[in-house]
Amino acid sequence: MPSFIDNKSAVAALFQKALFLAYPALKDEAAPFVIEVEKPKNQDHGHFAVNSALQLAKKLGAKPRDIALAILAALPASDLLAGTPEIAGPGFINIRLSAIAETRVISAVFAAADNFGNGNEGSGRKVMVEFVSANPTGPLHVGHGRGAAIGDTIARLLKTQGWEVSREFYYNDAGAQIINLALSVQARLREQAGVDAAFPENGYRGDYIVEIAERYALKFAQDRNGDDLDAVQKFAVAALRHEQDLDLKAFDVQFDVYYLESSLYTDGLVEKTVAHLVRMGHTYEKDGALWLKSTDYGDDKDRVMRKSDGTYTYFVPDIAYHVTKWERGFTRAITELGADHHGSLARMHAGLQAMDMGVPKGYPDYVLHQMITVMRGGVEVKISKRAGSYVTLRDLIDEVGRDATRYFFVMRKSDSQLTFDIDLAKSRSEDNPVYYVQYAHARICSVLSLWGGDIGTLKSADLSALTSKYESDLLRALADFPELLHDAARELSPHLVCIYLSELAAKLHSYYNAEKFLVDDENLRLARLSLILATRQVLKNGLAVVGVSAPEKM
RNA sequence: GCCCUCGUAGCUCAGUGGAUAGAGCAUCCCCCUCCUAAGGGGAGGGUCACACGUUCGAUUCGUGUCGAGGGCACCA
Structure with a gap:
């Protein structure tokens, strides 16, 4: 790719030269003063402005306007500028570009074509972007949509800067919520079979559970009551993963790796992680549970790893998972997740530090997106998988289109809460x-x-x-x-x-x-x-x- | 109570250590015999939550107060 030196950098270099010619002493300092070029808000102040004279006034013991004069006097001739820069206000130097400098970009665009704008800061280094990572306990909703759009765009952005990007989706397909899912489907199966059965207290009540139960009963005619809970669970998880895959496909988001939490158990990585932490002396037993001294690493309280019933908290496979990121050669990792999970950041960083395996302190980087308030008919729609009230990503894509949905989610800063008015998005999709x-x-x-x-x-x-x-x-x-x-x-x-x-x-x-x-x-x-x-x-x-x-x- | 994010126009949101704080929508006024009016031009609308501090300069950085949302389980 041809190196296109943008005008701002070129101007900065020119004035840096002039500054050091005018004030040679500045060049020999431990931290030589670096010229900053900014774009004035007001067009009357030129295309670019340099404020160095104001910043240096105290240090040089001179009036800003005099410093600006000295810089201009030392300015080398260049075809970059149109006329002589002006000194304005308290001491700004206002700069206009020549027509030659302005039109230079055109040939650079044609030469680089689809690669125009790309940089090479990543220089081929590996980075993993983990995002969405929804539990396979229901369809993807608007919140996941925001995460999907932001995560995917971050991945694309990093690619433009020369990073070798891998997109990853972590499936929490083990643990209590999955059992809860299986029990919910089982309860619907029994209802459909006419057997008297209580619905689990925290069960998932969405209509999709009923559908999954119906499909299970068709496929496994011999187990209409769902007595084989393991089979029910597998069927439900597979069905929901399939649905989520279709949602993501419709959203044009693709992952390189789907990492299953359950594999951390079957591959023995959970046990290995626990054993390692115990061996390193960072754990202790209390009240029949195994705790990690995460407070030694900046967490606000110690965390239970193994509950008194012998099972692990989700925290342990999470550490094991992040260890695999590091061991797979991702020296940089970014996790995009909803702000409702931000509490897990400190303990994840702490857990990785406790492993004592050379993982940098801030690993992985996090990008949080704030919650979306969904309005429909002027009323807030509470999104709850368990209650079954939903605005699915699929609904949005069907109603306002993929392009508009993606753009809408990405156009706002991720860490500001936003209100998504469905009626507005639908009725005014033209706008x-x-x-x-x-x-x-x-x-x-x-x-x-x-x-x-x-x-x-x-x-x-x-x-x-x-x-x-x-x-x-x-x-x-x-x-x-x-x-x-x-x-x-x-x-x-x-x-x-x-x-x-x-x-x-x-x-x-x-x-x-x-x-x-x-x-x-x-x-x-x-x-x-x-x-x-x-x-x-x-x-x-x-x-x-x-x-x-x-x-x-x- | 502690932690995180946010507080900018009627609404939804951008933006910045600098010289008159922006967009879209909404309101009002103009522009198609002319390359797609899904467009353009213009008007009105603001104590950038509040106070103090740092700075030549603060809406931007720091502290505090108030307000909104979220998180603080042997749930995930």
């Missing part, structure tokens, strides 16, 4: 922001198709005719894309991509309304088409990161 972005892509396709020329010729068009404000805005937005992807990946913040995309789309739409592309002047026409072709590529790349389609027609 969903995703269409705004997709429309920009489709509009460009439409213009190019109407033009009917050879796309290839646009890649070498003379761009000197691109001089309008709209063109300048669009060019600079395109040039921002690599940095945007880099930042979004570093911050594990997929929503930044959506924000960028809607801003880019807005610039395209404004341009479209202000200027005609298919003009008579051939030079101008080709230049404009070249610009929107590059814009189409960036829109497509950005939408791909969010997992949303880039339609050619709408």
Whole structure:
């Protein structure tokens, strides 16, 4: 991939040079001052601004404006800038880019095409992103949908930065909730068979349990009462896993590995983990249970590992599971989960530290998504698997579409609570922001198709005719894309991509309304088409990161 | 009580250690004989919860208060 030096970095390098020429002493310090280039909110303040003069005023014992003057005096000649930067306000240096610098991005976009914007910070290192990890005790609901969209987009983002990403789904297919599931199905079976049976107190009451019971009775005619609880459990888990797989497929989310909690028991990794912790001296017996001294590692209380009835708490297989992540060579691991599970973070980190196997302290990284409040008909819908009140992911996809659902979940910062108004999402699906972005892509396709020329010729068009404000805005937005992807990946913040995309789309739409592309002047026409072709590529790349389609027609 | 996240326009939400705080929806006013109006242009609407501190500069960082949600089991 050709190295595209974005304008901001280029400007920063230029001013860094000037600063050290003007104040050589700064260069020799232990921590040399680093120039920061920012984008002013106000267009009147130029394309970029440098505030170093203000920051250095105290240190250098000079007035900010004088420092700014000295920096400008030392500024090397460059074709990057349009005119001489201005000193404004208390001492900001406001900078405008030359047309040459602005149009440079176009050839970089064409050269890299689908890879434009990608970086190589990961340099092929392995990272695991674990997400969704829903218990196979019911269909996926809106909360899982948010997790699926965020986790998948994080995986895609990391891939753009050169990481070798593995997506993993951890199935809690062992433990009390699974037995609860089996008992719930069994109770429905007995009801259907006309046998008097009490429903488990904390059983799952959703309609899907009834369906599973009906299917079980059809398949195992000899066990209509569900007496073979083990068979019932296996059947129910398999059925629900299958349903969840279909949901995820409809959402275009794929996993590389499905890791079964039950395998940690059958492979002996749970026993191994416990034995290891006991051997390391981090455990003690109390009240007939085995405890981990997790408080030694920052947890707020010690945790029971083996209950007095001899079974393990979920905490133990969780540690064993994370140990396998490390041992499988994932020196970096990210876990995306709902904020209602955040309590498990401290004890998981503590548990891994207690293993004394060189796992870094912050391993794994966590991305939490806050809960979704679902509104329907102006009333909050309480989501409870056990009570059976539900808004499934499948419902959402069927009602508002995959693209809109994914975009909606990703466009908001994951750690803010959000209200999902189902009626709004359904009735106003035309107003969903995703269409705004997709429309920009489709509009460009439409213009190019109407033009009917050879796309290839646009890649070498003379761009000197691109001089309008709209063109300048669009060019600079395109040039921002690599940095945007880099930042979004570093911050594990997929929503930044959506924000960028809607801003880019807005610039395209404004341009479209202000200027005609298919003009008579051939030079101008080709230049404009070249610009929107590059814009189409960036829109497509950005939408791909969010997992949303880039339609050619709408 | 302790811990985590959040508190920005009527609503849903972005954003930032800097120079006039943004978008969408909602309200109001314009723009298709012209490349898709699923679009564009404009108006109104804010003590960025509150207080104190750090800073040349705080809506942004820190502390506290108040408010919302979540977590604090030998449940998962």
